[in-house]
Amino acid sequence: MRIAKHQTVCEWIGAEPSPPALGSxxxxxxxxxxTGPIHGLRHPTSDEASGWYIWCGELSExxxxxxxxxxxxxxxxxxxxxxxxxxxxxxxxxxxGADYEDVWFDASLLEV
Numbered sequence: 001m002r003i004a005k006h007q008t009v010c011e012w013i014g015a016e017p018s019p020p021a022l023g024s025x026x027x028x029x030x031x032x033x034x035t036g037p038i039h040g041l042r043h044p045t046s047d048e049a050s051g052w053y054i055w056c057g058e059l060s061e062x063x064x065x066x067x068x069x070x071x072x073x074x075x076x077x078x079x080x081x082x083x084x085x086x087x088x089x090x091x092x093x094x095x096x097g098a099d100y101e102d103v104w105f106d107a108s109l110l111e112v
Contacts, residue, residue, distance in 0.1 A: 009084055009093075009103060010086050013087075013103050016088060017086040017088070018087070018089065020051070020071045020085055021071075023048075023071075023072075024048055024049060024071055025049055025071070026049075026050045026054060026069055027053040028053075028067055028068075028077060029053075029054070029056065029067070030067050033077060033078060037057070038056050038081055038097070039055050039059065040053065040084055040093045042091055042092075043112075054081050071085060080095060081093075089109065090110045091105055091106070092105075092109070
């Protein structure tokens with residue numbers, strides 16, 4: 001399902017927007033960026049972390065899979081993910097770049 005372009009992602013799913021603070025960091029799997037659908041999940045925020053982890057294709061357990069990146073620089077690497085950053089902690093998204101888009105709440109992301 002795709003959202004109507006006159007709606008934000010948060011409006012589409014009925015969530016209160018919670019954009020990350022400017023200067024906060026997210027985890028981006030830079031080496032995965034051309035390998036498949038875009039995945040994102042958001043844990044609770046902390047001092048400097050937005051809680052976001054974003055990757056393409058398959059998730060890896062490798063210690064160096066994610067690299068820290070300021071949220072302001074995501075547009076340089078993965079502009080298609082920008083519109084999801086206002087989702088509050090506990091949400092996930094999956095976008096295939098064609099016509100598939102899914103956003104859902106995952107309570108397990110809020111467990112610390």
